[in-house]
Amino acid sequence: MLHQEQHHRQVMRMDQKKRVERTRSAKEEEEVILEIVDMSGMALKSMPDPSINTRFICKLDLSNNDLQSIPESLTARLLNVMVLDVHSNQLKSLPNSIGCLSKLKTLNVSGNMLQSLPRTIENCRSLEELNANFNKLTQLPDTIGFELINLKKLLVNCNKLVFLPMSTSHLTSLQILDARLNCLRSLPEDLENLINLEVLNVSQNFHFLATLPYSIGLLLSLVELDVSYNNITTLPESIGCLKKLQKLRAEGNPLVSPPMDVMEQGLHVVKGYLCEKINGMHNNSPKKTSWFGKLARCSTFNGANMPREDGDNYIMHNERSIDSLSSPKYLGMFSPRRLLSPRSYFSR
Structure with missing residues (x-):
């Protein structure tokens, strides 16, 4: 009986220790410094492999290049990006995965060749500024006003x-x-x-x-x-x-x-x-x-x-x-x- 009681106390101490470690780990993640990545004006025709973890990027500047597309896999991994600037490229479309950018506040896609915006853009509910000047847009998504309540x-x-x-x-x-x-x-x-x-x-x-x-x-x-x-x-x-x-x-x-x-x-x-x-x-x-x-x-x-x-x-x-x-x-x-x-x- 005494042995069982000691074992029970030991298990409880281990559980408490794990909870403390998880809390400390979560706090450390919150304190991670987000980075600004500037690859503007580099005559890029395609996206290079990023040298840093994309989840640490808060601003990504790809403006003034020759990009014709943005990989779906890239935008899907920009979990903390708040500013995405791709103006003055040769983009004909935006990836559907742009709807994954739940923290995005500013999106600049001006000066491209876009004929439409993906319907998934309505999922960017934190968006405050959308700049789509100087494109070839013939229409905007029908439901854009129902979801972008912070625009x-x-x-x-x-x-x-x-x-x-x-x-x-x-x-x-x-x-x-x-x-x-x-x-x-x-x-x-x-x-x-x-x-x-x-x-x-x-x-x-x-x-x-x-x-x-x-x-x-x-x-x-x-x-x-x-x-x-x-x-x-x-x-x-x-x-x-x-x-x-x-x-x-x-x-x-x-x-x-x-x-x-x-x-x-x-x-x-x-x-x-x-x-x-x-x-x-x-x-x-x-x-x-x-x-x-x-x-x-x-x-x-x-x-x-x-x-x-x-x-x-x-x-x-x-x-x-x-x-x-x-x-x-x-x-x-x-x-x-x-x-x-x-x-x-x-x-x-």
Whole structure:
């Protein structure tokens, strides 16, 4: 009996010792110094065998080379990489294993020959900046906006994009969207969900982009809007409600409303003109009920606080902030499709 008790104590001491060793080993792994690997500008045509363990790489720079592909096996082993820069190469595609980069925050694939991005990129949920400028992209993954919830910068200028996927309007962390120099025919209708968007540039889509969605007036954080050099004849009246807007570029469009003499007087005058149109104060404007009017009649907005000449913006009924209704919880609430539906829709 005594022997069994001594043996039991000895086993327990050994188990405790092993647990301490495992804990110490785990702490040592956490303290491993991650490395930056810079192989830019080396005229590489293929990837050399890495001389260090790829799991210790936090930044990998392969820019300004002649790479035509990136091995699937390489990206699958970059477990701790946070920055991957492969700009200015000859890449025609990205490996599907890029979806394994769960810690990736910055991805720069600009200046290549990419025609599409792998759907697996949506698994990079830590991604904050995606730079795909100067490629041959004709479309983005349909579901890109549903999964990249931390994306702050989406840069896709100088491509061949015909449209942005509808899921783009779910990128609620997005601050900068640059889609100039493409072939965009339209923008997603539910832009109001981009509650943190500060800069929107859809300029130089030339004769392709002819209209802007009314929901652009609910981009509460928008500071800069560039719609220059398109085929737009009418700016949505809702732009007059953009309280934080400081810069508006619309030159190079065949604008009828606002007329050129108004545009030349600056942003303050333009916003005043558009606000007046919302209130129906321009007798020569088409007699139509704006979607803002529908919102007021349905008590979504307090009609008494509609914009006036002094530039007041909309105030929510019962003094509620519009921010609350533009949060992801109310996705699509203000989409023009709903707002312009029969009145009976709202009385259900």
